[in-house]
Amino acid sequence: MGAVSRHADAVVLALNSGSSSLKYGLYAVAGSYPTLLLGDVIETTDDHGVFFDTVSIALRKANASAPTVIGHRIVHGGPHRDRHCLIDDAVLADLEAACAFAPLHGRASLALIRMAQARYPALPQVACFDTAFHAGMPDVAKALPIPRAYRADGVRRYGFHGLSxxxxxxxxxxxxxxxxxxxxxxxxxxxxxxxxxxxxxxxxxxxxxxxxxxxxxxxxxxxxxxxxxxxxxxxxxxxxxxxxxxxxxxxxxxxxxxxxxxxxxxxxxxxxxxxxxxxxxxxxxxxxxxxxxxxxxxxxxxxxxxxxxxxxxxxxxxxxxxxxxxxxxxxxIPSQEDEQIALHAAWLCSGSKPDHFL
CATH class of the missing domain: 3.30.420.40 (ATPase, nucleotide binding domain)
Structure with a gap:
């Protein structure tokens, strides 16, 4: 496994948190092609530090290349985040607010991001939203049949499984x-x-x-x-x-x-x-x-x-x-959410995302 080809644009640690497990994959991304170097599924614990300890041990045992960017699957972007983006304080604030719509997934994702920032403080972190793919739906699909006053609070159809x-x-x-x-x-x-x-x-x-x-x-x-x-x-x-x-x-x-x-x-x-x-x-x-x-x-x-x-x-x-x-x-066709996270993370950090990809 070892070193990544010098043609790789980025080495992405893709993190996909579910309700009962955490899935990770280390990908070398060259252009539009993600190559899996290492990956596994770990049962969820309340201590995300244990998860990162397990990942670090696995990377070391495999002599795998160190990640250059970390990508996170975020289930709900809320009303203010409809594109995949680099994570900063403003993004974290919006994700905190979005927990009102998906508290189970949102809190877990925020905890994972903060632990990743603590473990890898020098690496850029990227949020990949499952809701982003549906952001351009027409109003007849987005609107819910309730009083329109609630739209101002972000109450609408968002859609999920967008990365898939x-x-x-x-x-x-x-x-x-x-x-x-x-x-x-x-x-x-x-x-x-x-x-x-x-x-x-x-x-x-x-x-x-x-x-x-x-x-x-x-x-x-x-x-x-x-x-x-x-x-x-x-x-x-x-x-x-x-x-x-x-x-x-x-x-x-x-x-x-x-x-x-x-x-x-x-x-x-x-x-x-x-x-x-x-x-x-x-x-x-x-x-x-x-x-x-x-x-x-x-x-x-x-x-x-x-x-x-x-x-x-x-x-x-x-x-x-x-x-x-x-x-x-x-x-x-197999769902490749983690590969999609790896691509978005690499493209956002390099600024060279191909026009024909979402």
Whole structure:
């Protein structure tokens, strides 16, 4: 592994924090080509210092080149950050404010950034926003059907999984169709309509909790359900938040697991596991059909994410559920969020980002 080619523009440590794990990758970036030097997934602990200790030991054991820039995946950029950018005090202040929209993801990301700054004080740090890809959506997609006064507070549809969507477009290259739908299906799941390379609609809204039925998140839900729980069950706000994000979706319906593999294993004898799977699959098909309406048709549907890439039964169910769409091509492409982080971090530091990349 050792030294990086002298042609590399940057060596990027890409950090991708999830709800239960931290993924890192060390990439050598030359032009538009990220090369993975080293990477791993580490279970989340409350002490990010342990994470960086583990990364430092791994880099040393592999005799890997030292990073020259650090890139962070940020789930929610809030109303003031719609482009990937170098992190400074103003950016940190905006990220702090954006925690109101995604407190679970936002707080974890801020803690990781601050620890990275303490460990690597001389290195530039870059924020890569999952919301940035959707920033140019038209008003009919961005606006939510609530009193317009709330728009001033940033209450609108943001959309997520933007780095994953960007990576799909990059991999498609010249084969990208005019009307593309990307279904990122994993622990979190969303469906995005892409017209001529630009996001025009997406299933997630103000937060990453809406849209498709997910592993533990509700997806779209009649707001009357929440009012009922508040009014009739006196459910506290914190308990309601836990239910929406951690105890619902396939986990809540099945009462068994949020893991598609375990649900598949149990489906033969467990009716609730089967129901959870069927609800997930139906939800994806409904969202794809909605994106077809936004696009005026679909040329290609791309499945990506852990379930989208690996669960053949889900792929077949989606094919069957969308068989009425004429001549629909469905393909699977791996999500490359970390590679996308590496590219953006290298380009922002060098100022040489190619015009044809997002």
């Amino acid at each position: 969507c960007e990576s799909i477009l990059r991999q498609l290259g010249d084969d990208m169709p005019a009307r593309l739908v990307i279904a990122h299906l994993g622990n979190g799941a969303s469906v995005t309509a892409v017209l001529d390379g630009r996001s025009i609609d997406t299933s997630m809204g103000l937060t990453p909790s809406g849209g498709v039925v997910m592993a533990t998140r509700t997806g779209d839900l009649d707001p009357g359900v929440l009012l009922f729980l508040l009014r009739e069950k006196a459910m506290p706000a914190a308990a309601l938040a836990t239910m929406i994000d951690h105890a619902s979706g396939m986990m809540g319906v099945s009462g068994l697991s949020s893991d598609m593999r375990r649900l598949r294993d149990a489906a033969a004898t467990d009716a609730d596991a089967t129901l959870a799977i069927r609800m997930f699959q139906r939800s994806v098909c409904k969202q794809v059909a909605a994106m077809a309406a936004s696009l005026g048709g679909i040329d290609i549907l791309v499945l990506t994410g852990g379930i989208g890439e690996n669960d053949a039964a889900t792929t077949q169910a989606i094919r069957d559920g969308l068989a009425w769409l004429p001549a629909l091509r469905i393909t699977t």
